[in-house]
Amino acid sequence: AWLSLRGARADGRISLGSTQDFADTTLPDLLRRFARSHPRVRLDLRIGRSKELTTAFDQGQVDILLTMRQAPAADELFVLKEEMIWLCADKGLATADADVPLAVLDPPCGFRAAAISALEAAGRPFRIAATSPSLSGLRAAVMSGIAVTTRTARFLGPGIEPAPAHLDLPPLPAAEFSLRLRAHTDKPAADLAALLADELPKDDPARR
Known part of the structure; x- marks a missing residue:
């Protein structure tokens, strides 16, 4: 009114x-x-x-x-x-990998920086498995099982869910x-x- x-x-x-x-x-x-x-x-x-x-x-x-x-x-x-969370394809990663495969936006990106900092602080080896200038490209990479990514719960949707506990990914900032x-x-x-x-x-x- x-x-x-x-x-x-x-x-x-x-x-x-x-x-x-x-x-x-x-x-x-x-x-x-x-x-x-x-x-x-x-x-x-x-x-x-x-x-x-x-x-x-x-x-x-x-x-x-x-x-x-x-x-x-x-x-x-x-x-x-809002809480940052690790996200993965609902079917899991397509391949087993000792290094954490990351899908990230092109820099500069706060989520990209937070993911890398968290993995480095935890001593977890990782590799950049996919990059994109847009969220639609990032979503496609995650849904395919190529990699995990970090966003907020706003990025959840069909085909994407919180990363499973067995991946043992480190905590993230807000x-x-x-x-x-x-x-x-x-x-x-x-x-x-x-x-x-x-x-x-x-x-x-x-x-x-």
Whole structure:
């Protein structure tokens, strides 16, 4: 009701930059709710990698940014912490391997860095078995059984499940995502950011 009162006569354009983690899970429902209350507002959706989207935000090309946290920022509306987990094909790895086979995104990538650091700290030998610039490529590599990877529970889905205990993979840190709103944006952008700030912390992908 609050969104409808504010947005019924609003128009303009909003640029939202988000990683695919949220585009595939939480965003569709929230954007549907926003579109119903702000029918005249045009959405410019940019789905991509955190570093590139953060650069676009810093250059004023993106109004709202939802990505993996790069560093503390004064314009952060909130920080969302989610557990990183090891993920594997539901049928297991395709081949037995003394080294842990990893599927990772091209650098820079916080998940890639966390996986490598955890394995090195545990003294576990590993090899990079597959790389991809996109999450769709990463998903294909994991589903094929080529390798394990690290993401959050948002990456779970048909064909992908938490890595089995017998792989004895080391613990991982939490992943941090931040929601940022560019200064001096129009009210529709502030409305959408407020909706995301209110609803995203309630979403627990581990309970799906």
